[in-house]
Amino acid sequence: xxxxxxxxxxxxxxxxxxxxxxxxxxxxxxxxxxxxxxxxxxxxxxxxxxxxxxxxxxxxxxxxxxxxxxxxxxxxxxxxxxxxxxxxxxxxxxxxxxxxxxxxxxxxxxx
Amino acid sequence: xxxxxxxxxxxxxxxxxxxxxxxxxxxxxxxxxxxxxxxxxxxxxxxxxxxxxxxxxxxxxxxxxxxxxxxxxxxxxxxxxxxxxxxxxxxxxxxxxxxxxxxxxxxxxxxxxxx
Numbered sequence: 001x002x003x004x005x006x007x008x009x010x011x012x013x014x015x016x017x018x019x020x021x022x023x024x025x026x027x028x029x030x031x032x033x034x035x036x037x038x039x040x041x042x043x044x045x046x047x048x049x050x051x052x053x054x055x056x057x058x059x060x061x062x063x064x065x066x067x068x069x070x071x072x073x074x075x076x077x078x079x080x081x082x083x084x085x086x087x088x089x090x091x092x093x094x095x096x097x098x099x100x101x102x103x104x105x106x107x108x109x110x111x
Numbered sequence: 112x113x114x115x116x117x118x119x120x121x122x123x124x125x126x127x128x129x130x131x132x133x134x135x136x137x138x139x140x141x142x143x144x145x146x147x148x149x150x151x152x153x154x155x156x157x158x159x160x161x162x163x164x165x166x167x168x169x170x171x172x173x174x175x176x177x178x179x180x181x182x183x184x185x186x187x188x189x190x191x192x193x194x195x196x197x198x199x200x201x202x203x204x205x206x207x208x209x210x211x212x213x214x215x216x217x218x219x220x221x222x223x224x225x226x
Contacts, residue, residue, distance in 0.1 A: 041219070
């Protein structure tokens with residue numbers, strides 16, 4: 001069955017370092033992959049989308065890579081700040097409206 | 112402009128009662144989703160509305176769950192005869208379908224607790 005895996009353990013990093021979050025998937029051929037940020041008690045907020053034919057996408061301090069051979073996406077936050085602390089979700093679709101979401105990885109940036 | 116709004120923000124109900132959850136999408140967004148998020152779980156797709164097309168109800172977990180969208184705008188998710196396992200956060204999202212990439216804008220959710 002289709003499966004998306006994100007590290008369920010929280011990731012703690014020091015302020016100023018680069019945070020790297022992983023999204024792995026199996027039994028799936030995604031056309032698009034999205035990353036969302038979710039703060040406690042709030043709905044997810046869209047951050048970035050990357051297409052299957054794109055290797056990398058950047059937006060300010062954020063960078064997403066997409067490796068369809070490894071079936072993996074990496075999400076990087078450079079020069080991390082305590083305000084970046086949140087849960088980050090990846091979501092995939094084969095090209096339709098129906099996205100499958102991962103369970104998210106909680107990031108904590110320590111001052 | 113205004114984002115997606117949901118009401119109520121919190122709902123506590125007794126087992127066996129019916130509940131209605133409301134979603135106001137972003138004006139002009141033709142697509143609307145309902146998801147359920149349980150503690151430690153990913154977002155579980157429930158139902159999808161697109162314009163006047165028949166909704167995709169494939170994610171509804173049982174026939175106790177139903178949803179409607181009136182006038183292509185406001186949507187209501189109804190859970191009949193609630194059970195304790197229905198306790199979760201119910202999230203609504205809307206999308207403009209721009210570029211067909213389905214970027215979703217989420218509401219704050221309704222936290223449902225069934226006692």
